[in-house]
Amino acid sequence: MSADRSIDDVVPRETTWTTGTIITKEQPTPDQVRLRLHVDDRQHHDPGQHYVVRLRAPDDYTAQRSYSVASDDDDPLVELLVERFPDGEVSGHLADVAEVGDVLEVRGPIGRWFRWDTRTPAVCLVGGTGVVPAVSMLRTARRLGRRDLLRVAAVGRSPEHLPYAAELARAGALVAYTRHDDGDRARGVATVDELAPLAAAAEVAFVCGSPRFVALATPLLIEAGVDPTTIRVEQFGATG
Amino acid sequence: MPVTRGFFRKRAQGPEGRIPPGQYDTGSGWPVLTAEATPRIDPADWSITVDGLVEEPTTWTWDEAHRLPSATYSGDIHCVTTWTKLDMVFRGISVDDLLAAARPRPEARFVLAHSSTGYTTNLPLEDVTGGKAWVVWEAEGKPLTPEHGGPARLLVPHLYFWKSAKWVSRLELLAEDQQGFWERNGYHDRGDPWREQRYQGDA
Numbered sequence: 396m397s398a399d400r401s402i403d404d405v406v407p408r409e410t411t412w413t414t415g416t417i418i419t420k421e422q423p424t425p426d427q428v429r430l431r432l433h434v435d436d437r438q439h440h441d442p443g444q445h446y447v448v449r450l451r452a453p454d455d456y457t458a459q460r461s462y463s464v465a466s467d468d469d470d471p472l473v474e475l476l477v478e479r480f481p482d483g484e485v486s487g488h489l490a491d492v493a494e495v496g497d498v499l500e501v502r503g504p505i506g507r508w509f510r511w512d513t514r515t516p517a518v519c520l521v522g523g524t525g526v527v528p529a530v531s532m533l534r535t536a537r538r539l540g541r542r543d544l545l546r547v548a549a550v551g552r553s554p555e556h557l558p559y560a561a562e563l564a565r566a567g568a569l570v571a572y573t574r575h576d577d578g579d580r581a582r583g584v585a586t587v588d589e590l591a592p593l594a595a596a597a598e599v600a601f602v603c604g605s606p607r608f609v610a611l612a613t614p615l616l617i618e619a620g621v622d623p624t625t626i627r628v629e630q631f632g633a634t635g
Numbered sequence: 636m637p638v639t640r641g642f643f644r645k646r647a648q649g650p651e652g653r654i655p656p657g658q659y660d661t662g663s664g665w666p667v668l669t670a671e672a673t674p675r676i677d678p679a680d681w682s683i684t685v686d687g688l689v690e691e692p693t694t695w696t697w698d699e700a701h702r703l704p705s706a707t708y709s710g711d712i713h714c715v716t717t718w719t720k721l722d723m724v725f726r727g728i729s730v731d732d733l734l735a736a737a738r739p740r741p742e743a744r745f746v747l748a749h750s751s752t753g754y755t756t757n758l759p760l761e762d763v764t765g766g767k768a769w770v771v772w773e774a775e776g777k778p779l780t781p782e783h784g785g786p787a788r789l790l791v792p793h794l795y796f797w798k799s800a801k802w803v804s805r806l807e808l809l810a811e812d813q814q815g816f817w818e819r820n821g822y823h824d825r826g827d828p829w830r831e832q833r834y835q836g837d838a
Contacts, residue, residue: 405819409836412636447834449657451636456644457657459717484646484659492641500636505834507820606667606782613673624753630667 405507410438412449415501417493418472426479427524427558428490429465431472434501440468442531443510443601443629446475446503450488460485463527463603463629464504465559467534473501476558478524509601509629513539518597518621520585520612522550523557525604528629530559532601533566542567546593548585550608569593584611590619597621603629653711654719655828661718667782674752674802678786681751683770685737687808693737697786700770703728708769708790713828715795725790727771730763733806743808747815748789750802756815757824758791758798760808767793770803795826795833 415432422428434446442464449459466474479490493499511517511532519529526549536545547568551557553575564570570577571585594600600621602612609630617623649660678697686692695703706729713719739760746758762768769790772779779785784801791798797817818824823832831837 403819407814407819407821407835410821410834411836414637449636450639450642452642452644453638454644458642458659459657461716488639488642494640497640498637499639502834505821508816610673610782 407507408438410502410505412500412502413437414498415448415473417495417497417499420493420495422490423558424555426556428477428479428486428493429474429558430477430489430493431466431474432499432501433471434473434503437473438504440464440473440504441510441512442467442535443528444504444506445528446473446501447505448475448485448489449500449502450485451500458484459500461505461631463525463531465527465530465534467531467538469538470534473503476524476527476530478558506629509603509627511535511545511599511601513541514544515598516544516596517546517599517601518590518594518616519545519547519601519603520550520590520616521547521602522604522608522612523552524631525602525608525629526551526557526559526563528601528603529568530562533563533568537566546597548590548593550584550604550612585615587615587618590615594619594621598625600626601629602626604631606630649719650721653721655713656831657833658713658717658719658828661720664718665720665783666714666716666718673781675781676751676786676802678772681786681804683733683787683803684805685733685808686805687747688740688743688810689734689808690738690740691736693733695733700728700787703732706732706769708771708792710792712792712796712799715797715822715826715828715833719828723792724775725769725771726773726776727769727787727790729766730768730770730789730806731766733770734764737808739808742810745809745812747807747809747813748798748800748803749805749807750800751804752802754800754802754816756789756798756800757812757818758794759812759825762794762798762825763791763806767791793827795823795828797822798826 419431462475684694789803
């Protein structure tokens with residue numbers, strides 16, 4: 396893989412629909428579902444990429460949504476973290492109905508831009524469920540012995556609302572809670588002073604979260620010294 | 636492909652013939668999706684250029700563009716992230732009028748739409764001619780907000796909405812198709828929602 400400095404360097408790759416079997420299903424909180432899938436004819440993925448999950452009704456009606464991959468490419472299973480939205484058509488099914496052994500239609504990996512090449516010094520500012528691609532980046536960096544290349548700041552309301560909070564903290568990420576005092580740090584979004592040292596060596600920056608989070612996080616990174624042209628954004632909404 | 640155990644259609648079907656396969660009616664919401672930092676562009680600094688394989692490369696400022704005949708699109712838009720929004724009203728100018736002034740050369744067959752952010756998206760020329768594409772600065776009677784591509788965006792509503800480049804600044808006419816941002820990212824070169832052309836590899 397090359398270090399894509401510009402979208403012009405990115406080479407598209409075709410993907411096709413395949414099937415994935417749910418091997419484990421956990422609900423760390425009522426609003427989060429962690430699925431680990433065995434994917435047939437699986438392709439390699441880079442940290443930051445996502446999969447599409449498609450559900451098919453008996454009348455051939457379909458609904459599909461994209462979910463970031465949390466796992467490292469080296470993991471025998473593909474791990475997806477699904478946030479359950481109120482009335483979420485797909486997330487509701489995955490949370491309430493899906494069981495271990497169920498077969499889902501999946502397609503991936505998708506996304507050739509929001510991915511870390513594992514070689515370029517990078518900073519992630521991620522919020523809520525948006526931490527998932529950063530988890531994949533951290534797992535990959537750990538396997539490759541390149542933890543020094545990747546700095547992560549994760550923002551959540553509280554430990555209960557931040558997926559992978561413990562794993563992120565163990566990996567040395569800055570974890571900022573906006574509605575929870577954790578003793579070391581007063582509540583609040585990551586500050587420019589906290590971000591500046593994380594961003595100092597970064598040549599690429601990844602921002603992932605809700606549109607509201609992205610609108611807040613992007614100017615913060617720029618204020619912390621990040622070149623706006625190096626910022627790659629992934630945002631998602633409550634589309635269920 | 637297998638039926639998903641325990642999954643059934645729960646949503647209302649939506650008006651007949653208006654919701655493409657795999658899409659759902661988002662109702663009153665208009666989700667925002669971008670891959671870059673949202674730029675704040677003063678209309679005084681905005682312009683639209685048509686160049687490449689044309690006889691008369693032309694640039695219109697904000698005021699000049701507003702002196703072209705006003706054009707309105709009323710209808711539906713479809714985002715590849717699976718929402719469809721019905722009965723939108725956009726106002727701006729027709730891409731046909733821009734092309735009529737710039738006069739495409741016979742060998743021009745594709746368009747690469749550029750945004751001032753560096754975003755690009757590719758389209759066959761025939762998908763932006765014949766009353767199918769606009770440059771718009773108003774949505775639902777209000778100025779287009781920066782999140783939705785304001786001050787002006789391309790509008791090609793018969794294709795997935797990533798083709799409707801936000802913050803559009805340039806239409807470059809080409810003889811050969813040249814992939815844009817999402818297309819290099821893995822999304823389809825044409826993006827017809829009725830054929831579900833979402834990703835590279837879809838027929």
